Amino acid sequence: MSDLRVAVLGVGMMGGFHVEALSQRVRGATVTVINDFDRARATAIAASVGARVEDDPFAAIGAPDVDAVVIASPGPAHEKQVLACLDRGIPVLCEKPLTTDPDTALEVVRAEHRAGRRLVQLGFMRRFDPEYAAAKELIDSGDIGRVLLLHCTHRNMANGPHFDSAMMITDSVVHEVDVARFLLGEEITSVQVIKPTPTSAAPDGVFDPMMVIFRTESGVIVTVEIFVRAQIGYEVRTEVVGERGSTMFGLDQHGVTKIVSGDGGRWGGAVPPGFVERFATAYHHELQRWVDAARDGGIDGPGAWDGYAAVAVCAAGVQAVRTGEVVPVTLGSSELSRG
Ligand SMILES: NC(=O)c1ccc[n+]([C@@H]2O[C@H](COP(=O)([O-])OP(=O)(O)OC[C@H]3O[C@@H](n4cnc5c(N)ncnc54)[C@H](O)[C@@H]3O)[C@@H](O)[C@H]2O)c1
Structure with a gap:
């Protein structure tokens, strides 16, 4: 061919x-x-x-x-x-x-x-990352039971002043939207955004970090910490909590290292600098x-339906940043979701 x-x-x-x-x-x-x-x-x-x-x-x-x-x-x-x-x-x-x-x-x-x-x-x-694919397989196997909670952490080293709270939703949290829909196999029905005191690295008027909370059709709660000026590196971690077990991934994916150093040693792994390294x-x-x-x-x-659902959830998320309210997500005819 x-x-x-x-x-x-x-x-x-x-x-x-x-x-x-x-x-x-x-x-x-x-x-x-x-x-x-x-x-x-x-x-x-x-x-x-x-x-x-x-x-x-x-x-x-x-x-x-x-x-x-x-x-x-x-x-x-x-x-x-x-x-x-x-x-x-x-x-x-x-x-x-x-x-x-x-x-x-x-x-x-x-x-x-x-x-x-x-x-x-x-x-x-x-969806093509081996760790996410393995988590999906584990969830679908039923071994950890019915999923109750999904915790996502998304941190970047730094971002320019143009990267405001709305972009944090549409450019970064959008990936967690797709992860939640992919892992759970159901739609997100509402979005809420909670805004702690911003980091001193955030420009005026930008809420960084934020906690974004999704509820799904079956009542699973998804928490997303979005923190795009965390200064350390690109940290994307996920924990799925089921009735009979849990799985956590994205942590120390380059291995846990113990190093002797002048101040008594340190413990930890490497943090990749950006998404290209993490998701190559x-x-x-x-x-x-x-x-x-x-x-x-x-x-x-x-496919296109997944793209549409992500846009719809992010639009609700941007509204939730503005209003502080729980914003419902209503999708068009589910007939179309089958493509
Ligand atoms: N999947 C991911 O992890 C990921 C990561 C980063 C960016 N993205 C997405 O990829 C896209 C590009 O992002 P980027 O960071 O590479 O941006 P970029 O600004 O680095 O590159 C965009 C390029 O498109 C060109 N351009 C502008 N208008 C155009 C048009 N109408 N037709 C053709 N080219 C045009 C610009 O000159 C520029 O070279 C965005 O949609 C972004 O959301 C996805």
């Missing part, structure tokens, strides 16, 4: 990473077309992998040497780019968010439904499985 010919739209941090992975590590794919608003960047990255540059993202999607598309442009560009892929009937891997508001996200779900097959995959890479394996599995599926004209991972 010939290689999947891929166009990558947006080659900043994430798109550049995907181009490199598709060209160097993933089997069965060739990056043929690069598009970015920044032509110089597009040209440099295209040259590094022998691809050509297309200035118009929609021309890239429609190009005869393109079988599938990776979208890593900023969120506001996603809706039209995904719809263009659906119009052409080709598989697309779209980084979160699917769109910037629930109504337009549901429109994408409807458009895919009309197309009659699953073509839109969302870049929720944690997950990104690899995500891309490989998407390429394998796209060569057969489909996808293999979280």
Whole structure:
């Protein structure tokens, strides 16, 4: 079978990473077309992998040497780019968010439904991380019994002043939204946000850290600590508490180390500096499985409905930051969730 010919739209941090992975590590794919608003960047990255540059993202999607598309442009560009892929009937891997508001996200779900097959995959890479996959298997096995609680911790080393409380929800907590839906296999029905005294590293008016609390359809409570100026590194930990057991992961994943030092020794593991280091394996599995599926004209991972649900929960979360209230999440017709 010939290689999947891929166009990558947006080659900043994430798109550049995907181009490199598709060209160097993933089997069965060739990056043929690069598009970015920044032509110089597009040209440099295209040259590094022998691809050509297309200035118009929609021309890239429609190009005869393109079988599938990776979208890593900023969120506001996603809706039209995904719809263009659906119009052409080709598989697309779209980084979160699917769109910037629930109504337009549901429109994408409807458009895919009309197309009659699953073509839109969302870049929720944690589903492909071995630790999350093992936790999902354990939960589904029933060995820890019915799940009652899910505790998530999401800490970043630092973020610029632009990264406000709303972005903490839409850019960071969005991953915990998908993790909760993935692990629990049910929808989130409400969101509440509790705001402790902010760190002195937070700009004026930014609530950092925050505690975000989801309730699910069956009554599971999910707590998310979001702290994006924690100064240490990238710490993503999860604990699932069931009736007969619990599982915790994401802690000291590089191993526990004991080191003798001048002040009497220290104990602990390494903390990865960023998400690329922490989730390198997950990104690899995500891309490989998407390429394998796209060569057969489909996808293999979280879909348009998952993207829509995440946008809807995050919109409620942003409202919950503002109002301090418990904000309900109401999703469109669940008929569409089957894709
Ligand atoms: N899955 C993850 O862990 C993860 C991590 C980081 C970012 N993301 C997502 O990836 C996307 C890109 O984020 P990033 O951090 O790489 O941003 P970035 O700013 O580093 O890169 C975005 C690139 O897109 C280009 N661009 C702008 N408008 C465009 C358009 N209309 N069409 C094509 N290109 C356009 C910009 O010039 C820039 O080069 C975002 O949606 C973000 O939420 C996902």
